[in-house]
Amino acid sequence: xxxxxxxxxxxxxxxxxxxxxxxxxxxxxxxxxxxxxxxxxxxxxxxxxxxxxxxxxxxxxxxxxxxxxxxxxxxxxxxxxxxxxxxxxxxxxxxxxxxxxxxxxxxxxxxxxxxxxxxxxxxxxxxxxxxxxxxxxxxxxxxxxxxxxxxxxxxxxxxxxxxxxxxxxxxxxxxxxxxxxxxxxxxxxxxxxxxxxxxxxxxxxxxxxxxxxxxxxxxxxxxxxxxxxxxxxxxxxxxxxxxxxxxxxxxxxxxxxxxxxxxxxxxxxxxxxxxxxxxxxxxxxxxxxxxxxxxxxxxxxxxxxxxxxxxxxxxxxxxxxxxxxxxxxxxxxxxxxxxxxxxxxxxxxxxxxxxxxxxxxxxxxxxxxxxxxxxxxxxxxxxxxxxxxxxxxxxxxxxxxxxxxxxxxxxxxxxxxxxxxxxxxxxxxxxxxxxxxxxxxxxxxxxxxxxxxxxxxxxxxxxxxxxxxxxxxxxxxxxxxxxxxxxxxxxxxxxx
Numbered sequence: 001x002x003x004x005x006x007x008x009x010x011x012x013x014x015x016x017x018x019x020x021x022x023x024x025x026x027x028x029x030x031x032x033x034x035x036x037x038x039x040x041x042x043x044x045x046x047x048x049x050x051x052x053x054x055x056x057x058x059x060x061x062x063x064x065x066x067x068x069x070x071x072x073x074x075x076x077x078x079x080x081x082x083x084x085x086x087x088x089x090x091x092x093x094x095x096x097x098x099x100x101x102x103x104x105x106x107x108x109x110x111x112x113x114x115x116x117x118x119x120x121x122x123x124x125x126x127x128x129x130x131x132x133x134x135x136x137x138x139x140x141x142x143x144x145x146x147x148x149x150x151x152x153x154x155x156x157x158x159x160x161x162x163x164x165x166x167x168x169x170x171x172x173x174x175x176x177x178x179x180x181x182x183x184x185x186x187x188x189x190x191x192x193x194x195x196x197x198x199x200x201x202x203x204x205x206x207x208x209x210x211x212x213x214x215x216x217x218x219x220x221x222x223x224x225x226x227x228x229x230x231x232x233x234x235x236x237x238x239x240x241x242x243x244x245x246x247x248x249x250x251x252x253x254x255x256x257x258x259x260x261x262x263x264x265x266x267x268x269x270x271x272x273x274x275x276x277x278x279x280x281x282x283x284x285x286x287x288x289x290x291x292x293x294x295x296x297x298x299x300x301x302x303x304x305x306x307x308x309x310x311x312x313x314x315x316x317x318x319x320x321x322x323x324x325x326x327x328x329x330x331x332x333x334x335x336x337x338x339x340x341x342x343x344x345x346x347x348x349x350x351x352x353x354x355x356x357x358x359x360x361x362x363x364x365x366x367x368x369x370x371x372x373x374x375x376x377x378x379x380x381x382x383x384x385x386x387x388x389x390x391x392x393x394x395x396x397x398x399x400x401x402x403x404x405x406x407x408x409x410x411x412x413x414x415x416x417x418x419x420x421x422x423x424x425x426x427x428x429x430x431x432x433x434x435x436x437x438x439x440x441x442x443x444x445x446x447x448x449x450x451x452x453x454x455x456x457x458x459x460x461x462x463x464x465x466x467x468x469x470x471x472x473x474x475x476x477x478x479x480x481x482x483x484x485x486x487x488x489x490x491x492x493x494x495x496x
Contacts, residue, residue: 135366
């Protein structure tokens with residue numbers, strides 16, 4: 001006997017089991033894997049490590065996040081942002097400290113996710129995000145300059161040809177990624193013509209086997225923690241920021257919602273795995289994610305396969321990858337920098353329309369990031385500047401109007417606006433203590449009390465009137481303002 005069909009348990013069939021969806025996911029994963037190879041190598045060089053660390057990171061990040069991430073079809077791998085954060089650590093302390101930092105950074109990302117960091121993204125101003133992207137583009141470009149100084153002249157010719165290919169080919173066809181065509185053409189030419197230029201093989205050994213699980217060889221001491229902790233925190237913050245911004249972008253493109261909290265701790269787990277398997281760490285990649293999504297991918301399968309295909313290609317064709325001229329990768333990274341930069345944000349028409357405060361925040365973020373080569377510091381400064389300018393702007397929106405009662409016995413003051421430390425600082429000077437009658441009403445129907453500074457200001461106003469024998473009544477407070485005022489009034493200082 002068999003159960004009636006209506007009583008049989010219904011198992012949701014994965015979307016990627018559909019032949020049409022499966023084909024799309026596989027092809028998208030392959031295209032992303034091919035495009036990841038040159039970027040993973042380039043980001044490794046930016047970080048100052050062997051190319052295999054970037055390639056291992058791209059493999060482990062993509063495969064792990066396919067299971068743990070909260071945004072299907074998003075690609076996580078070795079990125080320029082993480083490379084820039086960790087490069088100073090590698091120069092000063094070496095690769096093993098980098099691996100320990102990646103593990104600790106992953107742990108911090110999990111803790112930040114548990115603390116609700118994803119919800120804090122709503123407080124990140126758009127001008128800071130634009131500054132972050134623009135600074136990232138500038139730093140990626142600046143990181144290429146050492147490979148264009150004191151090199152043979154053919155390097156410049158190869159770079160020019162590569163840029164022409166990457167700019168012109170997409171106008172003819174998008175079937176094959178232009179960076180791959182440029183790399184293939186330049187590599188074939190240099191090998192066939194015997195042109196002596198720096199190659200990927202000169203930068204370090206490429207992997208010829210699978211990554212191996214291991215523990216970073218660093219002393220387990222407080223000194224080690226003090227060395228890696230600042231870099232780990234910067235990596236955690238920058239990685240989450242870029243990942244959550246990318247997830248938000250994909251949400252808009254696909255018209256779907258993703259779990260940002262899951263994405264946050266998923267990134268942390270992926271970095272922990274990556275650190276133990278000898279990878280340089282990473283986060284979501286805006287460029288590769290766009291390639292994947294625009295190829296039609298919508299599930300986790302494409303993310304998983306991009307990592308698998310990447311490792312297969314590198315392990316089986318590592319000797320070919322070693323022949324790639326560095327000029328080709330420099331060209332790829334210059335194009336990445338150009339595509340990353342938000343050119344619309346600096347157009348004269350945009351700058352004219354944009355409030356000066358928004359432009360100031362964006363420029364501050366870019367300037368500090370480029371000066372410090374630290375994306376986390378730049379974003380922090382940008383947020384602080386945005387907060388100060390916002391508080392300054394809102395402070396000027398508070399108004400105080402007074403009306404004298406017809407019988408001359410009462411003056412009614414109507415306060416309008418948001419009352420907090422910046423706006424209530426001058427509130428005490430808006431009242432005519434010497435000439436007002438004996439009865440004062442302060443109407444807060446159109447105002448909100450946000451902090452103790454405002455309560456202290458109201459206490460000072462009340463005290464000034466009482467010393468002159470006047471009575472003050474505060475009316476119109478909403479529930480939140482009333483609770484805050486009742487809890488703090490008369491308790492903030494021993495005198496006025």
